[in-house]
Amino acid sequence: MPSREFYTMPTLRLVVAAPADVQADVVVVPVPSEGTVPALPDGLTAAIGALRDGKELKGEPFEMHWLRADELASPRVLLLGAGSGASMSTDVARRLGTTAGLAARSRGQGHVAVLASGALQAEEHVRALAEGLTLAAFHVDAYKTKDRKLADLQSAAIVVSEGAASTLADAVALGGVLGEATNVARAVAHEPPNVLTPAVLAERAVELFAGTPVSVEVLDEAALRDKQMGLLLGVAQGSVNAPRMIVLTYEPDANRESGVGSRESQDAPAAAPVLGLVGKAVTFDTGGISIKPADNMDRMKYDMCGGAAVLGAFHALARVGAPCKVIGVIPSVENMPSGTAFRPGDVLTGASGLTVEITNTDAEGRLILGDALWYARQLGATHLVDIATLTGACAVALGRVASGLFGTPDTWRDAVREAGTRGGDFLWPLPMTDDYKELLKSDIADMVNAAGTRYGGAISAAIFLKAFAGDAAWAHLDIAGTAWADEPKPYQPKGPTGVAVRTLIELARSAGSWA
Known part of the structure; x- marks a missing residue:
């Protein structure tokens, strides 16, 4: 529809897998301000604990900390502050998804996976994560012919535990529809x-x-x-x-x-x-x-x-x-x-x-x-x-x-x-x-x-x-x-x-x- 490509619709997937097996350019681990993180390999869990103990990672909303974790199939990891689990909402989940996608694109990475655990595994929050990841695919610099800062977001996976998967696939699809609708409006407006x-x-x-x-x-x-x-x-x-x-x-x-x-x-x-x-x-x-x-x-x-x-x-x-x-x-x-x-x-x-x-x-x-x-x-x-x-x-x-x-x-x-x-x-x-x-x-x-x-x-x-x-x-x-x-x-x-x-x-x- 637009004369320039203002967004690329990423392939959205619901994935049931252990974090160590997730294939992506970037694995995003939402870190709450209190409570536990997803079940991760021992080395990564220890690294997160050390960052928390040293006050380098507080889990405040949208706080970002990059590190490598060779225990994962995808060693590039983004620790993303998720705030208090008690305050999780669709708005926060949507923004976490967008932040994750934009952060990956800023590093030149087009394939991202977000580990959804705890409150983020609720159906409405999975939908919002998918919507936010889709919003992250928007290009504000569509008319630039060189020096474009962000890579295309080609695929986005939301990783959940096996017990939750059956109810969440439709939520991911709906989130993609809602996100693309907003991107259509943004493309016309821009x-x-x-x-x-x-x-x-x-x-x-x-x-x-x-x-x-x-x-x-x-x-x-x-x-x-x-x-x-x-x-x-x-x-x-x-x-x-x-x-x-x-x-x-x-x-x-x-x-x-x-x-x-x-x-x-x-x-x-x-x-x-x-x-x-x-x-x-x-x-x-x-x-x-x-x-x-x-x-x-x-x-x-x-x-x-x-x-x-x-x-x-x-x-x-x-x-x-x-x-x-x-x-x-x-x-x-x-x-x-x-x-x-x-x-x-x-x-x-x-x-x-x-x-x-x-x-x-x-x-x-x-x-x-x-x-x-x-x-x-x-x-x-x-x-x-x-x-x-x-x-x-x-x-x-x-x-x-x-x-x-x-x-x-x-x-x-x-x-x-x-x-x-x-x-x-x-x-x-x-x-x-x-x-x-x-x-x-x-x-x-x-x-x-x-x-x-x-x-x-x-x-x-x-x-x-x-x-x-x-x-x-x-x-x-x-x-x-x-x-x-x-x-x-x-x-x-x-x-x-x-x-x-x-x-x-x-x-x-x-x-x-x-x-």
Whole structure:
């Protein structure tokens, strides 16, 4: 799908073997901060004990210590701090897997094996290890033609005891699917803006889902005009690269066979909930006439991470399925300054009929999402989630750790938050009371697109979006602070994070709990 190879999918294996017999370039031994390590040959056990006694190895999370152990079939060993066994979680297990894979790649090694023992042998932790190892295969330097720092990760084995193996093979496979879905989103997000225009993004979506249970429809500029999507078209009019709207549809097997939930039957009462995922995809955002500062403007290629998350989620759903129908709507534009660009003071009319006075052309994401949310409802979505790198204000409020979460009713917002917790995304609810509506009052239109104050920016943006969600259950994820990593960590290189992909997959797959 991408123009460059942003990741190689490693061969994932569940292996039942004694540590001494494991064949790999690197054997990774997770070392807890207290308690025992896996059953290892005497010499290696003694070496670990000596390091612990000398305080050279404390077992703190993601601490690394390399050594050789000639008693193993693979003498290159990485001792990887795993923290307290009592605090083991899927998040920690996922990060251990990614750290192990990246560490092996940094040493030029393409075949890694992780010894899973104790708490790490739980099914959910094995799945997370496999997911993390898959995430480690991502290349942030795909456009380099020389001096690439990391080797390809070709294979990854998770080594367990014989008694646990029968229940864990499926967990490894699922972890690979989830990890690859996130890598798909990261690959799309990392493409340069001169390569990934709205039209190219649409072409990539068609290629990605060819031959899968996910159908793709692309609305070009003429179709968008026919549907009177004036908010999206207003943002797009300053660029020579025409807009697109990508529509993805996943039907459960029964519906695909019977036609239930097809577009031809949209006028009939909904027999089952339909999940609508709406992802902002501004392939490059200059801010338009309200132009951004030059510093870090290159990062604005990431302003389509919401749309990338939706693509990644559907990539997984095409493989593992979901019990409900899922619709994805990805509005894609460039926001550029030119003689044809929309201006502060303009009034745009959305497909919903609502009018918007433009007070800041850099508040463009909420405009394209407004038309997209309306369209998702027309396609039958009863439960909506929109995902967007929407406001710097959310990053100011929550930093680079948590994504902002808004929604109504509270039960739906909480269901989305719980899906995020299970999937490994940290979502933090923010208020959205009627008092904040005052921020969006306009003298000449139904509302303004940006409040005339720097206070409560993430909240006023959410209030704006709610106007287009109607009576549907709706949630909004503001991922402006979490969509990319500014500083590298052992488990996350600098660059796109693929945030929210796991939340969307988990939400779709757990439809039985909220439907």
